Amino acid sequence: MKKNSTTLINIASIGVLLSVWSVGESSAIAEPLSISSTATEQATNVSPSMAQVTSVSQLSDVQPTDWAFQALQSLVERYGCIVGYPDGTYRGNRPLSRYEFAAGLNACMDKVVELIAQGTANLATRDDLATLQRLQEEFKTELATLRGRVDALETRTATLEAQQFSTTTKLQGQAIFSVASAYGAAPGNNNAQVVFNNRVRLNLLTSFSGKDLLITGLQSHNFGGGLNSPSLSLAGTLGYGDAVFGATSNVRLAYEPLLGTTDPKTLGTSAGANNTIGLYKLLYIFPVTDRLTAFVGPAAEADDAFPAILPFYGDGQEAVSRFAQMNPVLRVSGGTSGFGLASAAGIIWTISDAFDLRALYGSVNANIPNNAGFPGTPLGAGIFGGSYVAATQLTIKPTSSLDIALNYAHSYHQINITGTGESASAIGAIPTLPVTTPVRLNSFGVTTSYRFSPQFSLSGFFFYSNVNSVSGPNASADFLSYMVGLHVKDALQPGNTFGLLFGQPPTRIGTSNVPLPENARPYHLEAYYKFRVNDNISITPGLFVIFNPEGFSNNPTVYVPVVRSTFSF
Numbered sequence: 001m002k003k004n005s006t007t008l009i010n011i012a013s014i015g016v017l018l019s020v021w022s023v024g025e026s027s028a029i030a031e032p033l034s035i036s037s038t039a040t041e042q043a044t045n046v047s048p049s050m051a052q053v054t055s056v057s058q059l060s061d062v063q064p065t066d067w068a069f070q071a072l073q074s075l076v077e078r079y080g081c082i083v084g085y086p087d088g089t090y091r092g093n094r095p096l097s098r099y100e101f102a103a104g105l106n107a108c109m110d111k112v113v114e115l116i117a118q119g120t121a122n123l124a125t126r127d128d129l130a131t132l133q134r135l136q137e138e139f140k141t142e143l144a145t146l147r148g149r150v151d152a153l154e155t156r157t158a159t160l161e162a163q164q165f166s167t168t169t170k171l172q173g174q175a176i177f178s179v180a181s182a183y184g185a186a187p188g189n190n191n192a193q194v195v196f197n198n199r200v201r202l203n204l205l206t207s208f209s210g211k212d213l214l215i216t217g218l219q220s221h222n223f224g225g226g227l228n229s230p231s232l233s234l235a236g237t238l239g240y241g242d243a244v245f246g247a248t249s250n251v252r253l254a255y256e257p258l259l260g261t262t263d264p265k266t267l268g269t270s271a272g273a274n275n276t277i278g279l280y281k282l283l284y285i286f287p288v289t290d291r292l293t294a295f296v297g298p299a300a301e302a303d304d305a306f307p308a309i310l311p312f313y314g315d316g317q318e319a320v321s322r323f324a325q326m327n328p329v330l331r332v333s334g335g336t337s338g339f340g341l342a343s344a345a346g347i348i349w350t351i352s353d354a355f356d357l358r359a360l361y362g363s364v365n366a367n368i369p370n371n372a373g374f375p376g377t378p379l380g381a382g383i384f385g386g387s388y389v390a391a392t393q394l395t396i397k398p399t400s401s402l403d404i405a406l407n408y409a410h411s412y413h414q415i416n417i418t419g420t421g422e423s424a425s426a427i428g429a430i431p432t433l434p435v436t437t438p439v440r441l442n443s444f445g446v447t448t449s450y451r452f453s454p455q456f457s458l459s460g461f462f463f464y465s466n467v468n469s470v471s472g473p474n475a476s477a478d479f480l481s482y483m484v485g486l487h488v489k490d491a492l493q494p495g496n497t498f499g500l501l502f503g504q505p506p507t508r509i510g511t512s513n514v515p516l517p518e519n520a521r522p523y524h525l526e527a528y529y530k531f532r533v534n535d536n537i538s539i540t541p542g543l544f545v546i547f548n549p550e551g552f553s554n555n556p557t558v559y560v561p562v563v564r565s566t567f568s569f
Helices: 013-023 037-043 069-079 098-117 126-138 140-163 234-238
Strands: 169-180 195-206 213-221 278-287 292-300 342-350 355-363 388-399 402-413 439-451 456-469 476-489 497-512 523-532 537-547 558-568
Touching: 098 140, 456 497
Parallel strands: none
Antiparallel strands: 169 195, 169 558, 195 213, 213 278, 278 292, 292 342, 342 355, 355 388, 388 402, 402 439, 439 456, 456 476, 476 497, 497 523, 523 537, 537 558
16 A cells, blocks of 8 residues: 555455554555545435444455455454444445544544453454554544543533424525516506515424324415405405405416405404414325325315416526416316315325325315305315315326326315406306305316426426306306426526416306406416525516407506515524
């Protein structure tokens, strides 16, 4: 062995170094050792996952013909101070640092001291003790540092245990600062002023067994709009919001509440509005078998159970519009539409690596015992007596580059709505019929995402829904929506993303026994760029454009510029 300041010592070398030291070749480790990135990454997993072996034959990747076999055999069987991995391997070719070598040396020294104390010092020869003494002298700096690190770690662990929030719960948070405006008002209305909004979410993630998860979500926001102030939303200011809430519209930001400050369950003020604090999610997920997971909760939403597939999904990190986030079939859910408005229960069945089947039943007003009708309980009451949704999704991954989701949702709404919140026609789904008319929906969706490379993907969806009246005149309406887009990861630099997409928001394409009021198809064009400042902060400027907003050709084109800053912790 020759002097070389760049020598990489591997795990197998511990035994050999201990053996050759006594014959004068100590210079091999007298120089500083370089540390490869691979060694640094793997070193974090060395100690916690290893198990002591009593015979070198227990190490499946160590053979009698290996150059380090005798040294390892001596250390394992005489002193029991060399360990292996739980899978029975030794991984002797993996590089290690001087600190790792010092840790191994320290283990052997402790074992020798233990043997001496037990009166079995004859196991350690004079030469062995001399070698250990010289190694201890050579590595005294590293050993002292190692002991100092252990002491500091023990002190820090004791402090954390004394001050920790919970032994079972982890806190995750997200704060969004948003600057936005909207231009292209309908005749007789005004363009929106530049507004500064926020939304804050705190999620408590609790596990009782290590395999289950209880999600408790709190949120607050300062978005306007709603039953008593429809003009205080961007859509309502432009004159494109629905006639009741002024919020459901083609002009929707990704992180806006469903109906502004209004709770659709009772038409009261929604939890979290006006920067108050409210519960927006409460959901428990637990395993049933290795491949079957169940979930239940009084505050949930469809995308808690169904993967969105689209890379544009993520209202705090990706697309800036509501339309681009997910297939509308995930929002046709009896009022759940993105803000945990329903009680739900369901299953997740991982059939194989390529097939995943999920199903849920959601009831919007499961906590209310008396159905007072409109306006007292507009969405009904009870688990089975009000608005509900029964939905399923089959996710298929035929290759590592292609994801496909097939969705079906059957829903009953006690009032004449679709629940998507993506167009004014979501309220008054069947035109000319009263808003108090109950309706049933059968909705279908297909979502795909194809990755040309780790950076580039082409994604899109197709959505169709048939809405039928349950009482009153026999009437129906058909809704259609689609979208296609290009998504780029690590755009310009790692961590940044770019999205460009085009599509048609949910639009009536036909009616039965009632007139069709729209005279044009609305179209949505969007581009955004997420700049990652660091692991916890991102800034996303974006712009989306609506042509023929709400389906009328005489409405001006709408432009919605957005700058969203997201803080994650």
